[in-house]
Structure formats: structure tokens, C-alpha cells
Amino acid sequence: MTARGSTPPSIPPPPRYAQGEGPVLVTGACGRLGKGVVRLLHRTRKVVGVDRRPFPDRPKDVQHVQVDIRRRKLKDVFRGDPPEAVVHLGVMHDPRVSDAEHHSWNVAGFTKLCEYVAHYNVPKLIVLSSANVYGPQPDNAQFLNEDAPLLGGARFSGIRDLVEVDMLAQGFFWKRPETETVILRPVHILGSVKNAASNFLRLPTIPTLLGFDPMIQVIHESDVARAIELALTPGKRGIYNLAGPEPLPLSAAIRTLGRPSIPVPYALSKALVRRLWSFRLTSFPAPELDHIRYVCMVDDARAREELGFTPEVSVEDAVRSVDEGRW
Numbered sequence: 001m002t003a004r005g006s007t008p009p010s011i012p013p014p015p016r017y018a019q020g021e022g023p024v025l026v027t028g029a030c031g032r033l034g035k036g037v038v039r040l041l042h043r044t045r046k047v048v049g050v051d052r053r054p055f056p057d058r059p060k061d062v063q064h065v066q067v068d069i070r071r072r073k074l075k076d077v078f079r080g081d082p083p084e085a086v087v088h089l090g091v092m093h094d095p096r097v098s099d100a101e102h103h104s105w106n107v108a109g110f111t112k113l114c115e116y117v118a119h120y121n122v123p124k125l126i127v128l129s130s131a132n133v134y135g136p137q138p139d140n141a142q143f144l145n146e147d148a149p150l151l152g153g154a155r156f157s158g159i160r161d162l163v164e165v166d167m168l169a170q171g172f173f174w175k176r177p178e179t180e181t182v183i184l185r186p187v188h189i190l191g192s193v194k195n196a197a198s199n200f201l202r203l204p205t206i207p208t209l210l211g212f213d214p215m216i217q218v219i220h221e222s223d224v225a226r227a228i229e230l231a232l233t234p235g236k237r238g239i240y241n242l243a244g245p246e247p248l249p250l251s252a253a254i255r256t257l258g259r260p261s262i263p264v265p266y267a268l269s270k271a272l273v274r275r276l277w278s279f280r281l282t283s284f285p286a287p288e289l290d291h292i293r294y295v296c297m298v299d300d301a302r303a304r305e306e307l308g309f310t311p312e313v314s315v316e317d318a319v320r321s322v323d324e325g326r327w
Contacts, residue, residue, distance in 0.1 A: 021084050022046070022081060022082055022083050022084035022085075023045070023046040023047060023048045023063070023081055023083050023084070024041055024045050024046070024047050024048070024083060024084065024085045024086075024087060024232065025048045025050060025077065025078075025083040025085070025086045025087070026038055026041070026047060026048070026049050026050065026086075026087045026089060027050045027051070027069055027086070027087070027088050027089055027090035027113065028050075028051060028088070028089035028090030028091070029049030029050060029051045029055060029058075029064065029089070030049070030051035030053040030054070030055045031051075031089065031090075031193070032191070032192050032193045032194065032221070033089060033189065033191075033193050033221050033224065033225070034049070034051065034089045034090075035055075035057075035058075036191075036221055036222060036225045037087065037089065037224075037225045037228055038058065038059070038062055039059060040222075040225045040226070040228075040229055041087075041228075041229060041232075042059050042061055042062050045232075046061075047061075047062045047063070048062070048063045048064075048065060048077065048081070048083065049062055049063070049064040049065070050064075050065050050067060050069065050074065050077060050090070051064070051066065051067075051090070052066060052067060052068045052069075053066070054066060065077050068109075069090055069105075069109040069110075069112065069113055070104065070105065070108060070109045070112060074112070074113070074116065075116055078116045078119070078120045078122075079120070082120045082121075082122065083120075083122055084122070084123055084124065085122065085123065085124035085125070085126065085232055086113065086117055086122055086124070086125050086126070087126045087128075087228055087232075088110065088113060088125070088126065088127045088128065089128050090109070091106055091110075091128070091129075091161075091162060091165060092105045092106055092161075093162075093195065093196075095158045095283070095285050096280075096283075099157075102158075102161045103161060106161040106162070106164070106165055107161055107164050107165060107168070110127075110165050110168060110169075111168065114168065114169075114172050117172075117176075117179060118172075118176055118179070121178075121179075122179060123179060123180060123234070124179065124180045124181075124182070124232060124234075125169075125172065125179055125180070125181045125182070126181075126182045126184065126228060126231050126232065127165070127166070127169040127181070127182070127183050127184070128184050128186070128224075128228070129162065129165065129166040129169070129183050129184060129185045130162060130185055130186060131144075131185045131186060131187045131188075131217070131241060131242075131243075131296065131298045132152050132159055132162065132291075132296070133150045133152045133153075133159070133162055133163050133166050133185065134148050134149075134150060134151060134152060134185075134296055134298065135150075135151040135152035135153070135154060135155060135156070135159075135290075135296060136214075136290040136291050136293065136294035136295065136296040137151060137155075137294055137296070138294050140294065140295050140296055140297075142295070142297060143297050143298060143299040144241075144296070144297065144298045144299065145241070145298070145299045145301075145302075146185070146238075146239040146240065146241055146302060150163050150166060150167070155287055155290060156285075156287035156288065156290070157287075158285060158287065166183060166185075169181060169183050170183065170239070173237075173238075173239075180234070180235070180236065180237040181237060182231040182236060182237055182238065182239075182240065183238075183239045183240070184224075184227060184228065184231060184240055184242055184303075185239065185240065185241050185242065185298065186219050186224050186227070186241075186242035186244075187216075187217035187218060187219050187241075187242065187243050187244055187297075187298060188216065188217065188218045188219070188291075189218075189219055189220075189221055189224055190218045190219070190220055190221070190318045190319060190321055190322050191220050191221035191222070191318070191321045191322070191324060192221065192321070192324045193221050196283075196284065196288055196291075197218070197291075198322045199283060199284075200284065200292075201253065201254075201257060201319065201322045202322050202323070203259075204259065204260075205259065205260050205261065205262055206254050206257075206259055206260070206261045206262075207261065207262055207263075207264055207269065207292075208250065208251070208254070208261050208262070208263045208264070208292060209263065209264065209265075209266050209269060209289065209292055209293050210263040210264060210265045210266070211263075211266075212266070212292065212293045212294075213249050213250055213251050214249070214250055214291075214292065214293065214294060214295045215247045215248065215249055215250075215295055215297060216247060216248065216249070216250050216253065216297075217243050217244055217247045217297050217298065218244055218245075218253070218315060218318050218319060219242055219243065219244030219245075219311060219313075219318065220244070220311070220312075220313035220317070220318040220321055221321075222312070222313060223242075223244060223311040223312060223313055223318075224242065226309070226312070227240075227242050227303065227307065227309050230307045230308060230309055231307060233307075236306065236307060238302070238306070239302075240300070240302055240303040240306070240307060240309075241298035241299060241300045241302065241303060242300055242303055242309065243297070243298050243299070243300035243303075244300075244311045244313075244315070244318065245311050245313070245314055245315040245318065246315055247297055247315075248315055250292055253319045256316050256319045256320060257319060257320065257322070257323070266289070266293065269289055270286050270289060273285070273286045273289065274286045
């Protein structure tokens with residue numbers, strides 16, 4: 001699958017709106033990244049968090065609506081105080097969840113969200129995708145731009161829903177040009193978040209693949225939140241890679257953490273991970289081994305030039321931040 005382009009040609013300019021007229025609705029507000037985004041945005045904007053989980057430690061001025069985004073109750077949120085922007089962070093990544101549940105939550109839920117954005121004429125939609133939609137491949141270019149094909153689901157079925165959500169957002173981008181749609185594709189997000197990259201670097205002994213030491217790109221969760229804030233600026237629209245600070249070899253990231261590593265042949269690693277997965281002794285499915293085998297780096301020049309985004313957290317501090325989320 002290939003992106004149709006990051007900016008639709010010859011479209012009328014969207015209507016301008018004044019910041020602060022309506023709330024910013026944040027889906028997935030109770031995840032660790034979601035809470036960081038809410039706490040950043042509420043300083044200057046009215047924020048409504050949407051999540052099926054409770055949010056007991058939310059800032060006092062933040063309204064929280066505990067609802068499943070697939071339910072009709074979400075429509076009441078739009079009807080009551082129409083938002084000036086929607087930030088969609090509520091993508092499910094749990095590889096243990098069934099394909100049917102993944103599709104229902106990610107694809108059907110996002111489709112319903114887009115319907116409400118269109119029906120209530122929301123001026124801005126921001127979708128947090130991932131650079132993983134490009135997929136680690138042996139023949140990848142050194143740096144992939146936003147027009148590169150989305151091949152992440154070719155070798156890893158668990159990411160197909162994320163690719164589909166990204167493609168749905170691109171379709172909305174073209175079908176409804178009056179809404180400023182922004183798709184953000186960050187590299188591996190590190191920090192207190194519980195995702196595959198951070199969980200991998202938290203392992204007491206970090207496995208590597210014998211003969212492979214790919215260059216990787218990481219970004220701290222606080223820099224992702226800042227990029228979302230910049231994307232809320234009226235007039236910003238399009239697809240943006242977020243690459244964080246300079247790339248580094250996987251081995252350098254492991255040395256930064258000071259933890260031991262053990263190199264294992266790929267064939268043995270694949271068989272072992274499959275066995276551990278079947279016995280529920282690991283949270284990493286075998287296809288994720290490609291992320292420590294092949295390169296998947298992106299070019300973030302567009303985000304730096306058009307959004308004015310520059311990461312504030314150094315690569316060393318971003319890597320060390322995974323220990324903030326150890327449990």
C-alpha cells in the first residue's frame with residue numbers, strides 16, 4: 001500500500017478558527033502517553049478526555065468521559081460541546097487481543113470517530129499513527145519519507161489494523177479537505193509508556209540477533225506530546241514523520257542502559273520466541289524480531305520545516321527514560 005501524498009493538491013483553504021473556542025477531545029486519554037498529552041494541552045486549552053478506563057488523577061479542569069469510542073454515547077460528547085479538534089490516540093496495540101477485537105476497536109471505532117468529526121464539522125483531526133507502518137525491511141532506503149509504501153503488515157499481521165487506520169485517515173484527508181487532518185508517524189516512543197520498544201529495553205538481559213546491529217530511531221513521549229500540540233496550530237495539515245534525535249545503533253542503546261545483552265542466532269531466536277509466545281511467557285510475538293534485525297528509519301524534514309518541531313530530549317535521556325516505567 002502506498003500513501004497518496006502528504007498534501008492534497010488544489011484544495012480550498014479550510015475555515016480558520018480561534019484557539020480556545022471549543023475543547024480538544026483526546027481519545028485514549030488514560031494511557032501513559034494520553035495522560036502526558038492531556039496534561040500538556042490543558043495548560044492552554046479546554047480538554048475533554050475520552051477513554052473506557054477511569055482517569056482518577058486527571059487535572060481538575062479536565063473533563064473525562066468514560067466511554068467506549070464504538071458506542072453511540074460518544075456522539076453525546078460531540079453534540080454537547082462541539083470540539084475544535086480531535087486527537088486520536090486510542091489505537092489498540094495488544095498482540096494478545098483477537099484479530100476480531102483489534103479490528104472492531106481500531107478500524108470500526110476510528111471509522112465511527114471520523115463520522116462524528118465530519119457530522120459536527122470539527123476543524124481539526126490529529127491521528128497518532130507510527131513509523132512502524134513502513135515496516136522493517138532488508139531493502140529499505142536509509143531514510144523513508146512520508147510517501148514511502150506502508151509495508152508494515154506484510155510480515156507482521158498484528159500491525160495491519162494500524163496500517164488500515166493510517167489509510168482510513170488518508171482517505172478522510174482527501175474526502176473532507178475542510179477538516180485539517182494531520183497524521184503523525186513517530187519512531188519508537190520511549191519513556192514510561194508500556195509499548196514493545198520500551199518493554200524490550202527494560203528486559204534485565206536484552207537479547208540481540210547474532211550478526212545484526214541495526215540503526216534505530218527513538219523519541220521521548222514528551223516530544224511526541226509537543227508535536228501533537230504543534231499540529232493543533234490552525235493551518236497545519238498533512239502527514240509527518242517524527243524521528244526524534246539522531247539515530248544510534250541498537251548496541252549503543254543497550255550500552256547506554258548498562259544492561260547485559262546476549263546475541264542469539266536468528267533461527268534459534270525465532271523458534272524460541274514462538275515457543276515462549278505459545279506458553280504466554282513473553283509479550284513479544286516472533287515477527288517483532290524484524291525490528292532488531294532490519295532498518296526502518298524515517299526522514300522527518302517535513303515536521304521540522306512545517307510544524308517547527310525539534311526534539312528536546314536527547315537520545316541518551318530518551319533511552320534511559322524507559323527505567324521510569326519499570327515495574
